[in-house]
Amino acid sequence: MTTAEAYAEFGSREARGVSPTYERLSQAVARDDDLLALLDGVPPAKRQPNLLFGVVRWLGGPVDDPVTFHDFVVTHWPAVEAELLIRATQTNEAGRCAVLLPVLAALPQPLALLEVGASAGLCLYPDRYAYRYGDHQIGSGAPILECAANGLVPPAGVPQVVWRAGLDLNPLDVTDPGDVSWLDALIWPEHAHRRARLRAAAAVAAADPPLLVRGDLVDDLPALAAQAPTDATLVVFHTSVLYQVPLPRRDAFVRLVSELPGHWVANEAPDVLGYDALPEPPDDALYNVLALDGKPLAWARGHGQAMTWFG
Template sequence: MTAADWYVDFAERQARGVFPTYERLSLGVARDDELLALLETVPPPKRQPNLLFAVVQWLSGPVHDYERFRAFVVAEWPRVSAELRVRATQTNEIGRSALLLPVLAALPQPLALIEVGASAGLNLYPDKYRYRYGDTTLGSSGPELDCDATGLTPPTALPEIVWRAGIDLNPLDITDPGDRGWLEALIWPEHDHRRERFRQAAAIAAADPPRLIRGDLVDDLPALLAEAPADATRVVFHTSVLYQVPENRRRAFVKLIGTLPVHWLSAEDPGTIEYAGLPAPPPDGRHKNVLALDGKPLAWTEGHGRSLSWFGA
């Protein structure tokens, strides 16, 4: 996929009709030969649309007008490209906890959680948030996560979590102002509700910071898993992470996870993991991820956790 194709796909399948700022920017970049040529000077993974837009926000550049955005990127390209090379879309969207919760609540309790690609670890606190699935609500404190769930009987209780940890190549410190600022820059401009939820979740995590280690999802996961209490159900999970992992390392991770005494919970792009018996996605033309447990697909999901279409057992 060329950079132009990537930006068109992002506009049409992720931003179209719901995120107008990034839809306009994506379509503008896709038609802009000068910006596309600049993007060709950074490694392919660093040409990602929402990474570029987040970097511009991080550098206090304009994103609401394409011409001003374009002028900023061209004039500040040395700064923009430097940030692209060292940054990643560590979005840490807590709305994804609403996708994980039905599975976590159904597993034998209590749970020990390990998140792969944890960023600042905000999705390690699914027991601290409130949830709304249609007319069903759970939890009494924390930010409220609203998920349009179909084909699913929502859980009736929050999971009991007795241990939580995460692993990331570049873990972020939720108590560090710079790291928090980058996480806020990753939130899309129209999403004031996500920004407020993030701040509430950040306060929860800062009051009891998670155990996060800097490490590789294959090389360092077994040692971290060995720290988890043996009398808890151990769950390794990740959301929208594997697309950033080289294919050979993805395959090594999938092979490794099958040898570990854990449940494996994932919400990932269907192109990153091979699934048997995967039904067609909802016919709305939007990008969907697959929620799966132990490699068995359960539901189609929206990337930020806004919707879930259950088809599994």
């Protein structure tokens, strides 16, 4: 897929109906020869729309108008390029816990959670958030994570978590204002509710910081998993992470995680793990596939806002 095609698809499938600003901007970039030439000069993994838009916002640039966006990127390209090369799309969306909750609550309790690609670790607190599936509310406190769920009997309660740890190439610190500002820049412009959710989830994590380890998802996973208490069910999970991992390393991770004790929960785009047979998705929007131990269970929107259960 060319860079232009990637931006056009992002606009039509991921941003449409979710962020008019990013839908308009991504379609404009797809037709902008100047910006495409600049983007094609950085490694493929650094060309993605979410990363470019987040970097521009973090640098104080405009994203609400394609013309001023173009001018800012061209004028400030050395600074934009430098940030693209050192940063990653570490969107730490606590709302994804609403998609993970039905699986986590059904596993043998208590749980030892280990998140791969944990960013700042906000998804390591599914037991501390509240949830609303239609009229059904679970848990108490803030934030309240809302999810439109079809075909699902909501769980009776939140899981019991006795250990939580994260593995990331560049873990972020929720007590560091600079790291939190990067997470904020990755939230799409219109999503004030997600900004409020980020602040609430960051407060939860800052009050009881998780164990976050800088490391590789293959080389460093066994040692971290070995630290989990043996009287808890180990759950290794990840969401919208593996698409950034080269295929050989992805395959090595799948082999490794399949051999670990406990369970493996994946929430990734349908082509990332290559499932044999999947039902048709609910519509043309971009969906992840929620899976337990390699078995697909549900379609899930990227920020946890909706899921359709089929498992």
